Amino acid sequence: MFSIASDDTVRLRRQFDLANREAMDESAEWPRMFDCEAEKASKCNSELALGLTSNGTSYALLSKIETLKQELEASRLKCRSREAPH
Secondary structure (H helix, E strand, O other), X not given: OOOOOHHHHHHHHHHHXXXXXXXXXXXXXXXXXXXXXXXXXXXXXXXXXXXXXXXXXXXXXXXXXXXXXXXXXXXXXXXXXXXXXX
16 A cells, blocks of 8 residues: 655645646736737737838839839820821
């Protein structure tokens, strides 16, 4: 038959209590870590949305510039064709 000395029982109880406190501390830290990461993600989303808005504006401007370049080139070709002797 297996028996445990009273010293072993006390030592096991202390180890259990210590492990239990460590687990409680760690589980209490998870919500804080989650909140911190959620705040970082929210900030990144805001910055991304702002960047996409400015990039969208930049893209629209670049698109307009490209359209104007094409119109200018078409006008040049039209003028050249008018100037060329027939």
